[in-house]
Amino acid sequence: MRQSLRIGIFGTSGMAREAGDIAFACGLEPVYVARDEVELNAWKYHHKVILEKNVTQYTGVPFVIGVGENKIRKAIAERFKNILKFTNLIHPSATFGYQQREEIQQSEGVIVAAGVRLTSSISVGDFCIFNQNVTVAHDSVVENYVHIAPGANISGNIHLKAGCWVGAGAVINQGGNTNKLIIGENTIVGSGAVVIKNCESDAVYVGVPAKRIK
Ligand SMILES: CC(C)(COP(=O)(O)OP(=O)(O)OC[C@H]1O[C@@H](n2cnc3c(N)ncnc32)[C@H](O)[C@@H]1OP(=O)(O)O)[C@@H](O)C(=O)NCCC(=O)NCCS
Numbered sequence: 646m647r648q649s650l651r652i653g654i655f656g657t658s659g660m661a662r663e664a665g666d667i668a669f670a671c672g673l674e675p676v677y678v679a680r681d682e683v684e685l686n687a688w689k690y691h692h693k694v695i696l697e698k699n700v701t702q703y704t705g706v707p708f709v710i711g712v713g714e715n716k717i718r719k720a721i722a723e724r725f726k727n728i729l730k731f732t733n734l735i736h737p738s739a740t741f742g743y744q745q746r747e748e749i750q751q752s753e754g755v756i757v758a759a760g761v762r763l764t765s766s767i768s769v770g771d772f773c774i775f776n777q778n779v780t781v782a783h784d785s786v787v788e789n790y791v792h793i794a795p796g797a798n799i800s801g802n803i804h805l806k807a808g809c810w811v812g813a814g815a816v817i818n819q820g821g822n823t824n825k826l827i828i829g830e831n832t833i834v835g836s837g838a839v840v841i842k843n844c845e846s847d848a849v850y851v852g853v854p855a856k857r858i859k
Pocket residue numbers: 713776794795811812813814833834835836837838849850851852858
């Protein structure tokens with residue numbers, strides 16, 4: 646396999662292997678990165694895995710971070726941002742509105758899984774994860790290190806602040822043209838929640854309609 650057809654994927658968990666699936670769908674050969682010997686020794690798949698401390702031997706390879714936890718993904722990105730080249734990894738079945746794919750290409754480290762749909766005029770930060778079958782509608786803003794879990798639907802005019810996490814199957818109702826609905830920094834929206842108004846930062850919201858529980 647030629648070096649140029651490889652992609653490095655930080656992590657060895659389920660999220661990393663799902664990123665690996667996207668890589669395969671793109672015709673790329675994943676090289677997984679284990680944090681330590683324990684993770685390396687626990688690896689039971691036949692794909693190549695290397696230790697994080699040896700990652701600089703792969704500076705010619707583009708990387709993504711296949712870690713769902715936003716804070717860990719951020720820590721890895723910051724540790725290696727001046728050392729490695731991060732790329733975007735976009736499943737071929739993802740679909741995009743007008744110039745939306747080009748917009749994502751301005752960012753780095755973004756993972757877009759199978760079945761995702763981003764429509765129109767959406768701004769996307771670095772190291773975001775759009776998990777399987779997520780939809781994001783018009784005029785939304787997705788800041789750095791956001792993770793949107795499988796099947797969540799983000800309506801139009803939503804602002805997802807840095808590090809927030811939207812659970813599987815959650816729905817965020819639309820915001821207004823001049824006052825987007827805001828999900829605060831590092832906030833978690835639980836699976837299946839329906840968010841109808843702004844969510845504060847560093848909080849946890851669940852239920853229909855979503856209420857703050859932490
Ligand atoms: C919201 C969430 C983060 C809360 O986790 P937690 O902080 O560990 O909270 P707990 O499990 O202690 O639950 C606290 C309360 O919220 C309730 N609750 C938890 N998750 C809920 C959800 N998704 N919807 C409704 N209620 C929920 C619990 O029943 C519990 O209620 P109680 O105090 O009346 O017993 C978690 O339950 C969740 O929904 N995670 C998302 C899972 C997901 O989308 N995974 C996709 C992986 S890619």
